[in-house]
Amino acid sequence: MIEIHNIQKSFDGNAVLKGINCTFETGKCNLLLGGSGTGKSVLLQCIVGLMKPDLGSITFDGTVFTNNKVNIRQEIRRKIGMLFQGSALFDSMTVYENTEFPLKMLTPEMTKEERRDRVEFCLKRVGLENAGNKMPSEISGGMKKRVGIARAIAPNCTYLFCDEPNSGLDPLTSLKIDELIHEITHEYNITTAIITHDMNSVVEIGDHIIFLHKGMKLWDGDKDTILNAEVPELKEFIFSSSLVRAAKRVDDEGGLQDVLDDDPVQAK
Numbered sequence: 001m002i003e004i005h006n007i008q009k010s011f012d013g014n015a016v017l018k019g020i021n022c023t024f025e026t027g028k029c030n031l032l033l034g035g036s037g038t039g040k041s042v043l044l045q046c047i048v049g050l051m052k053p054d055l056g057s058i059t060f061d062g063t064v065f066t067n068n069k070v071n072i073r074q075e076i077r078r079k080i081g082m083l084f085q086g087s088a089l090f091d092s093m094t095v096y097e098n099t100e101f102p103l104k105m106l107t108p109e110m111t112k113e114e115r116r117d118r119v120e121f122c123l124k125r126v127g128l129e130n131a132g133n134k135m136p137s138e139i140s141g142g143m144k145k146r147v148g149i150a151r152a153i154a155p156n157c158t159y160l161f162c163d164e165p166n167s168g169l170d171p172l173t174s175l176k177i178d179e180l181i182h183e184i185t186h187e188y189n190i191t192t193a194i195i196t197h198d199m200n201s202v203v204e205i206g207d208h209i210i211f212l213h214k215g216m217k218l219w220d221g222d223k224d225t226i227l228n229a230e231v232p233e234l235k236e237f238i239f240s241s242s243l244v245r246a247a248k249r250v251d252d253e254g255g256l257q258d259v260l261d262d263d264p265v266q267a268k
């Protein structure tokens, strides 16, 4: 579990995070949801140590990360896997070498054979057992995300952070990537945090959702309660999504769409 306590961050006097308190639960997909510029990426960067918050504390399974000793921070960092927005693969390395890279960096004690077993296991887990020799330029965007996931979980991460894993993907591929992240989270009981503004992901994998608006946490809950949340900014966000608007049209035309029975826009 990751506990965020009163995180504040400003740039040139402009407050971007205004005292965020939230928890990322173990064995769950924790979604950081919100519109553009609400502070999701800044919060994620503070959590993984790429940015220093002005105030507040972050605790990983009881161990304080913020302002702790370098070796303790490094120990926590070793347990973090990252899936970057553009996948961030090394273009000059094969799929196999990309997946092996963090093992060479983080676990020098592993033998070549142990690394090979782990890479083959991870590539198989993400459905890429036959793609190890391919270069990133030879694979699709969805496959690149899969390699990114394999690389993130290769060192047996305890915490997995995903920055908009669906960006640039078609809806079906997005769904498959969401499902894969969800399966891996539950299978290995890791703590997963996902930045998103995609309502499809909310509906599919939102075990725990934290809604940010203008640098503040306005709501948290799960995919079963989000449609009944009495927070105007969240309602506006949900009912402006193309998924929900499309579903609403189906409903108006006589289709079944229970989730929209409480459409606040309609109720006004």
Ligand SMILES: Nc1ncnc2c1ncn2[C@@H]1O[C@H](COP(=O)(O)OP(=O)(O)OP(=O)(O)O)[C@@H](O)[C@H]1O
Pocket: 011, 016, 034, 035, 036, 037, 038, 039, 040, 041, 042, 043, 197
């Ligand atoms: N290094 C920085 N220096 C100055 N301002 C920054 C910096 N990083 C982020 N900001 C500002 O902080 C605010 C929040 O940015 P952030 O990237 O966290 O938003 P976001 O919710 O992730 O948005 P999006 O969904 O569009 O990626 C923005 O106004 C942004 O311009």
